[in-house]
Amino acid sequence: MNRDRSRDNSRPKNSRPPRRRADRTKPPADDPARTVALETLRAVRERDAYANLVLPGLLRQHNLTGRDAALATELAYGSCRARGLLDAVIADCSDRSLDETDPLLLDALRLGAYQLLRTRIPGHAAVAATVDLVRGNRGSRVSGFANAVLRRIGERTEEEWVDRLAPDPAVDPVGHAAFRHAHPEWIARAFSAALGDVAAEELDEALAADDRRPEVHLTARPGEISADELAAVTGGDPAPYSPYGVRLEPGAGDPGELEPVKEGFASVQDEGSQLTALALSRVELEGRDTRWLDLCAGPGGKANLLGALVTMDGGKLDAVEQTEHRAELVKSATRGLSVNVRVTDGRDLGKSANYDRALVDAPCTGLGALRRRPEARWRRQPADLDELVRLQGELLRSAIERTRSGGVVAYVVCSPHPAETTEVVAEAVRETEARELDARQYFPDMPALGEGPSVQLWPHRHGTDAMFCALLRVER
Numbered sequence: 506m507n508r509d510r511s512r513d514n515s516r517p518k519n520s521r522p523p524r525r526r527a528d529r530t531k532p533p534a535d536d537p538a539r540t541v542a543l544e545t546l547r548a549v550r551e552r553d554a555y556a557n558l559v560l561p562g563l564l565r566q567h568n569l570t571g572r573d574a575a576l577a578t579e580l581a582y583g584s585c586r587a588r589g590l591l592d593a594v595i596a597d598c599s600d601r602s603l604d605e606t607d608p609l610l611l612d613a614l615r616l617g618a619y620q621l622l623r624t625r626i627p628g629h630a631a632v633a634a635t636v637d638l639v640r641g642n643r644g645s646r647v648s649g650f651a652n653a654v655l656r657r658i659g660e661r662t663e664e665e666w667v668d669r670l671a672p673d674p675a676v677d678p679v680g681h682a683a684f685r686h687a688h689p690e691w692i693a694r695a696f697s698a699a700l701g702d703v704a705a706e707e708l709d710e711a712l713a714a715d716d717r718r719p720e721v722h723l724t725a726r727p728g729e730i731s732a733d734e735l736a737a738v739t740g741g742d743p744a745p746y747s748p749y750g751v752r753l754e755p756g757a758g759d760p761g762e763l764e765p766v767k768e769g770f771a772s773v774q775d776e777g778s779q780l781t782a783l784a785l786s787r788v789e790l791e792g793r794d795t796r797w798l799d800l801c802a803g804p805g806g807k808a809n810l811l812g813a814l815v816t817m818d819g820g821k822l823d824a825v826e827q828t829e830h831r832a833e834l835v836k837s838a839t840r841g842l843s844v845n846v847r848v849t850d851g852r853d854l855g856k857s858a859n860y861d862r863a864l865v866d867a868p869c870t871g872l873g874a875l876r877r878r879p880e881a882r883w884r885r886q887p888a889d890l891d892e893l894v895r896l897q898g899e900l901l902r903s904a905i906e907r908t909r910s911g912g913v914v915a916y917v918v919c920s921p922h923p924a925e926t927t928e929v930v931a932e933a934v935r936e937t938e939a940r941e942l943d944a945r946q947y948f949p950d951m952p953a954l955g956e957g958p959s960v961q962l963w964p965h966r967h968g969t970d971a972m973f974c975a976l977l978r979v980e981r
């Protein structure tokens with residue numbers, strides 16, 4: 506397109522050159538929200554940073570609070586989430602391929618396209634503010650190009666762009682849903698496979714829920730504070746399913762600053778994560794019930810809950826974590842509890858089968874928590890699966906081997922991908938002395954748990970992350 510250049514060439518001879526603004530190399534000082542959003546996208550792209558870790562620091566650095574902070578957050582997170590959709594639209598409006606486009610300019614175009622397609626910011630304001638941002642960072646020659654691309658994007662609504670660019674829903678419904686909800690196709694296909702028979706009715710809703718900003722959930726540490734008390738102190742609501750859970754409004758501020766969290770009576774933990782740990786604790790057991798194992802404990806969310814429960818019953822939890830610094834987080838999360846933290850590989854725990862209950866909260870793709878990590882869906886690759894699946898199987902076998910006959914093992918991942926969930930469990934059941942229990946009975950009063958025997962939670966059904974849980978009884 507290069508409209509900027511053609512306009513330069515068409516300037517009449519001897520006319521005054523336009524006021525040069527190319528020397529404004531700093532972003533406009535009066536738009537700190539967009540500046541922070543752009544810096545966040547840059548950090549995600551250049552340093553593989555996590556948007557939700559980088560943004561709070563940038564907000565502090567730029568002294569952004571209130572509406573400005575809310576706008577920066579919406580633009581940064583929204584542009585990260587919607588990247589695939591935004592890129593397809595930008596590519597359609599530009600005569601340069603995305604690969605040939607200056608990366609920071611492309612980040613700014615994503616921010617502009619997001620404002621045009623997914624916010625109520627008036628189109629002319631979105632274009633003008635983004636062009637200013639580009640001019641401030643890359644000079645006025647490039648800002649003409651940005652202006653032209655953004656004006657084209659603004660000619661259609663998001664719906665109209667989806668109609669123009671997405672696969673035909675009659676031919677490829679999953680591809681269409683993936684495009685429409687800005688998910689990579691392989692992830693939408695995994696969600697569809699996990700939903701099974703109801704995918705045709707629920708896939709749209711599942712992907713849409715993945716795009717919404719999640720509530721923060723807290724765990725009230727058993728024995729220290731009740732969920733009702735925690736809700737009263739924090740202004741949240743008792744969670745619908747977990748007796749120890751509290752849900753806070755989205756955007757309710759930094760939960761780390763809440764007094765009960767600072768004092769260690771409460772911790773930030775998705776309600777689904779609480780429920781999987783509780784399910785393990787609820788399975789009936791004959792005989793001794795004092796030796797519990799958490800095989801993949803860092804950073805310690807489930808170890809805190811399990812540790813509190815086993816401590817009240819006079820037992821002990823061994824919390825195993827391979828990474829030193831994550832083991833430190835487990836120590837801090839379980840302070841005051843009867844928890845022994847061990848830094849070692851969970852596949853290398855010796856031979857004795859001593860545990861009564863064991864949790865394998867295995868490393869996974871995290872596809873079940875995409876709503877909490879704005880950029881994650883575009884960073885994860887299908888190629889990540891093979892190695893993870895092998896590790897998941899090995900860790901599950903190790904936990905089964907370390908558990909006494911009659912004991913119980915919970916296999917948990919924060920993903921609905923069948924390769925990481927039902928397929929790992931099926932192989933363990935085939936190859937070991939473990940029998941799968943119907944896990945649904947240990948998630949009492951929860952609707953829509955599917956056909957069992959394992960449980961798959963979903964944001965669109967339960968308001969939790971998409972946690973998977975299978976329960977296995979060891980029988981030797």
Ligand SMILES: C[S@@+](CC[C@H](N)C(=O)[O-])C[C@H]1O[C@@H](n2cnc3c(N)ncnc32)[C@H](O)[C@@H]1O
Pocket residue numbers: 778800801802803804805806807808825826827828831849850851852866867868869
């Ligand atoms: C999904 S996270 C566990 C989350 C934790 N249960 C919680 O609720 O906070 C998986 C953890 O397993 C650890 N891990 C990875 N490979 C491991 C191994 N071979 N042995 C033990 N831990 C391992 C990772 O460092 C990571 O901290």
